[in-house]
Amino acid sequence: MLLRYALIGSVGCDAEAQVLPLRRLAGLYRTGQFLPALFPRERKVERLIEVLRVADALSAGASQREIAACLFGTERISRDWRAASDSLRSQVRRLVSRARHMAAGGYRSFLAIDGTDM
Structure with missing residues (x-):
């Protein structure tokens, strides 16, 4: 399987939000479950x-x-x-x-x- 993930925009404060879904996928792949630390409760x-x-x-x-x-x-x-x-x-x-x-x-x-x- 080949996974391509495109980061759009400039690197900066927006970069973490764009990388987060990839980190979540990697955590799921590694552990077989969603990692609570990567799914913080939304303030709203x-x-x-x-x-x-x-x-x-x-x-x-x-x-x-x-x-x-x-x-x-x-x-x-x-x-x-x-x-x-x-x-x-x-x-x-x-x-x-x-x-x-x-x-x-x-x-x-x-x-x-x-x-x-x-």
């Missing part, structure tokens, strides 16, 4: 999971308060939902806005190579 994963949960809740007809209760717990909602700071409700509104944006086609930019959307 937690936020994306929340957005997906909110999108599911919206499609099921949940209110913003119900969504907040699922994400943050009923105790916090009863304590902070009507608080003077309004930060909890604002956070839920941002998540709802993001979920609607993603459902309306914004997910396409998430699929971009550089992942700059999230």
Whole structure:
């Protein structure tokens, strides 16, 4: 088997991202399994999971308060939902806005190579 791998662009900070898939393949070949060190957790994963949960809740007809209760717990909602700071409700509104944006086609930019959307 002959494997060719082309590096495109200039050498620099972009080079590591281009070599990473090759390192992953080599690790899989060497050990027979994916090496966890070569698959670091994406920083945006937690936020994306929340957005997906909110999108599911919206499609099921949940209110913003119900969504907040699922994400943050009923105790916090009863304590902070009507608080003077309004930060909890604002956070839920941002998540709802993001979920609607993603459902309306914004997910396409998430699929971009550089992942700059999230």
